[in-house]
Amino acid sequence: xxxxxxxxxxxxxxxxxxxxxxxxxxxxxxxxxxxxxxxxxxxxxxxxxxxxxxxxxxxxxxxxxxxxxxxxxxxxxxxxxxxxxxxxxxxxxxxxxxxxxxxxxxxxxxxxxxxxxxxxxxxxxxxxxxxxxxxxxxxxxxxxxxxxxxxxxxxxxxxxxxxxxxxxxxxxxxxxxxxxxxxxxxxxxxxxxxxxxxxxxxxxxxx
Numbered sequence: 167x168x169x170x171x172x173x174x175x176x177x178x179x180x181x182x183x184x185x186x187x188x189x190x191x192x193x194x195x196x197x198x199x200x201x202x203x204x205x206x207x208x209x210x211x212x213x214x215x216x217x218x219x220x221x222x223x224x225x226x227x228x229x230x231x232x233x234x235x236x237x238x239x240x241x242x243x244x245x246x247x248x249x250x251x252x253x254x255x256x257x258x259x260x261x262x263x264x265x266x267x268x269x270x271x272x273x274x275x276x277x278x279x280x281x282x283x284x285x286x287x288x289x290x291x292x293x294x295x296x297x298x299x300x301x302x303x304x305x306x307x308x309x310x311x312x313x314x315x316x317x318x319x320x321x322x323x324x325x326x327x328x329x330x331x332x333x334x335x336x337x338x339x340x341x342x343x344x345x346x347x348x349x350x351x352x353x354x355x356x357x358x359x360x361x362x363x364x365x366x367x368x369x370x371x372x373x
Contacts, residue, residue, distance in 0.1 A: 169192075174189070174202075175199070177199065183207045184204070184205045185202070185205060186204075188200050212369075213318065214238055214365065215238065215241070216242065217319050217321045218244070218358055219248075219323055220250075220281065221251065225353075225354070229354070229355050229358045231263075232362070233362065234267055234275070235272075237362070241276050241278045242282070244282055244284040246332060247332060256278055256281070259278045263276055263278050285335070288339070293341070295316075295319055297339065297343065298319065298320045299336050299345065300321060300323065300345060300347055301336075302323065305348070310368070311345055311369065322354055325353070347360045347361060
């Protein structure tokens with residue numbers, strides 16, 4: 167907003183990489199930029215969803231921002247039995263995703279989906295998508311993430327954990343792989359970062 171005609175900036179649209187652009191016209195409500203050279207090729211994240219239960223506003227913002235930085239391809243807020251937040255501002259969280267992509271030099275902005283109930287999401291779960299189920303009751307247990315390629319999702323529970331009914335349903339899913347995130351029970355926002363790190367190191371584009 168402080169730039170003038172002739173100034174340059176970096177722009178991206180999530181499909182064609184990052185481009186160096188020059189401002190050719192400015193106005194109160196609109197302007198014109200001309201893309202000149204490509205500065206970065208398009209780099210898409212792995213086919214990975216982050217599914218999480220929203221928590222307090224600032225910490226939910228943190229989860230969205232870190233999910234973008236760490237390479238989630240889609241962000242899916244869900245309402246569980248013990249979720250504290252019954253609603254979200256999807257447009258505001260999407261704006262946070264855009265800002266996070268800009269800050270970390272990404273050329274892709276993941277979709278932040280509308281809040282939906284976990285049971286409905288699981289009822290329509292794609293048969294080909296594996297699910298890393300971060301089960302807080304397994305803290306301190308051994309066993310890691312299986313080396314299975316293909317579409318994946320990571321599921322992080324709310325501050326109160328998953329209910330017995332939810333845990334039983336997830337345990338019955340062929341696509342679900344329950345894992346522990348180390349020897350301690352983590353806060354939900356910390357758990358999201360830890361889970362993304364484990365997945366990226368094992369199956370993602372950090373290899």
